[in-house]
Amino acid sequence: MxxxxxxxxxxxxxxxxxxxxxxxxxxxxxxxxxxxxxxxxxxxxxxxxxxxxxxxxIDSKDGRDILRHSTAHVMAQAVQEIFPEAKLGIGPPVENGFYYDFDVENPFTPEDLKRVEKRMRELVKQGQRFSRRVVSDEEAREELAAEPYKLELIGLKGGAADEESVEVGGAELTIYDNLDAKSGELCWKDLCRGPHLPTTRNIPAFKLMRSGGAYWRGSEKNPQLQRIYGTAWESRDKQNEYLKMLEEAEKRDHRRLGAELDLFSFPSEIGSGLPVFHPKGGIIRRELENYSRIRHEQAGYSFVNTPHITKGHLYEVSGHLDWYRDGMFPPMEVEGAEYFLKPMNCPMHNLIFSSRGRSYKELPLRLFEFGTVYRYEKSGVVHGLTRVRGLTQDDAHIYCTREQMQDELHSLLGFVLDLLRDYGLDDFYLELSTRNDEKYVGTDAEWEEATEALREAAERSGLELVPDPAGAAFYGPKISVQARDAIGRSWQMSTIQLDFQMPQRFNLEYQAADGSRQRPIKIHRALFGSIERFFGVLLEHYAGAMPPWLSPVQVVGIPIADEHVPYLEEVAAKLKARGIRVEVDSSSDRMQKKIRNAQKQKVPFMLLAGDEDVSKGAVSFRYRSGEQNNGVPVDEAVAEIVKAVEDRIQV
CATH class of the missing domain: 3.10.20.30 (Beta-grasp domain)
Known part of the structure; x- marks a missing residue:
């Protein structure tokens, strides 16, 4: 041999x-x-x-993907055994799990999912072997003649890099057979590029989660299939840990908290993905924005403002109509011209830069705007405040010289991280998104220079840097700040994008020290991403118990009896004079119910007063945690509350 x-x-x-x-x-x-x-x-x-x-x-990222994709195959086999008429769509791994799409006559019920999961457990115990074989197009079409969606995928072999590439990809077609562990007989098969686990016995833990509708290949023009979602993990302990996190996440769901705390809503009369903020939500939003404004002013930013609509020609110059039109709302015709709701602010900031001659002495020029933009998100992906159609970006664009670029990136990243920490997020890593070779403008040299400049700034931060190949938008690479919340979930927060292209497209220039005309470098930066999304993330991070400085109501005065209301109103007046948001509960409810109401509204501080407190000029200080400190002099109580708000502490 x-x-x-x-x-x-x-x-x-x-x-x-x-x-x-x-x-x-x-x-x-x-x-x-x-x-x-x-x-x-x-x-x-x-x-x-x-x-x-x-x-x-198995516990690596690739290992988990293989585990989850294999489990998706087991699920599809179980579905077709129970529902023989079911036609197969696709079944890729996704973050924390997998799904498979099916064309069935009726939507799956919870009872159906229980039957499928039971059959899956039987298949796992059988230890069926996953076996790969290469087939020609003709052989695949013959074997899968009864699977119309698989036949369509055969025609996509080697096509665009989309979700179907999980099933079909590369220069050859492959089918995976599920073979009986003892006899080797064929039990089931699927068109798939793999790889897979050796056998179904290698699946340690899985659970089916839910089902719902999904359009074939994500297009509303295609048939709606039924999608079953599941999760799979390398051990029962890991799965239990994940399911426990999901339970905690459900308690923290910002959509539920928004309704319970009377912060925002989504009126159907306005439209999907278009939130309105109620008075209490408006306070939180105002505080988020006000503190950001103060910090930006201290960092040398100039505030600007731009309109919500523009002639389409502006986005032709920027290139967005070529690259981003599907994400924009349809145009409206006004006086013979097409106008668009703006999907981003950056082209308008270019016009501010070019409105007059610029000198090198003005650079870096840091323009900042709370600019509302509109993006057409498909109804299936709209999700509370974290995926909306109307959003307000805390959008900054920095114009600098090439010599200033590296220091500006470094200081900008530090500014971003420090400000996020002030809002209570402190566990970060960075992603470096690089060029998508099918969707970019500019030269190789420009992209290489921009990418290396961002890489150097990211490495100087000392944070973990994770590659995101082909994740950049068409005009430049970017760093994304990823923040982990209180239960360990990662959220994309700020983005910093280095752009050599927009200044060229808009012919932006400044006069250099030697009198020559030079092209500035442009840095795009959204710190929150959007006010709406950041609001939702913080609401979930704090489980609705916002720190005192962000709480809509910071203090509630609770009288032991009606005769103590005037005393607490005097205390409230002292707090209001120091800028504290305070209410006195003078309702007819009993004291214990007033305390419960304040706790449900997650008010940071409760000040209780009875005869003894009044006689001593004091209050009983009750915290959101349930702890209580009795007999606190009023001036001390006021000072403690003011300090908690000014220092932005969490209680």
């Missing part, structure tokens, strides 16, 4: 021809696949001379 040389862990090994990757790795149940020359392969892959092989562990 001939011998081959392969590399494993940096060391060369000699193996017999016909040896599989699984035999080379021999890593036990934790190794579920192989990475060969950078490509993921099944453990049954037969190695070739010169292969460089790495093991893929």
């Amino acid at each position: 001939s011998e081959l040389r392969v590399t494993l862990g940096g060391s060369e090994r000699v193996v017999d021809a016909g040896t599989t990757a699984g035999q080379v790795l021999d890593g036990g149940s934790r190794i579920v696949a192989a990475r060969v020359g950078g490509e993921l392969r099944d453990l049954e892959y037969v190695v070739r001379d010169g292969d460089v092989i790495e093991g893929v562990e």
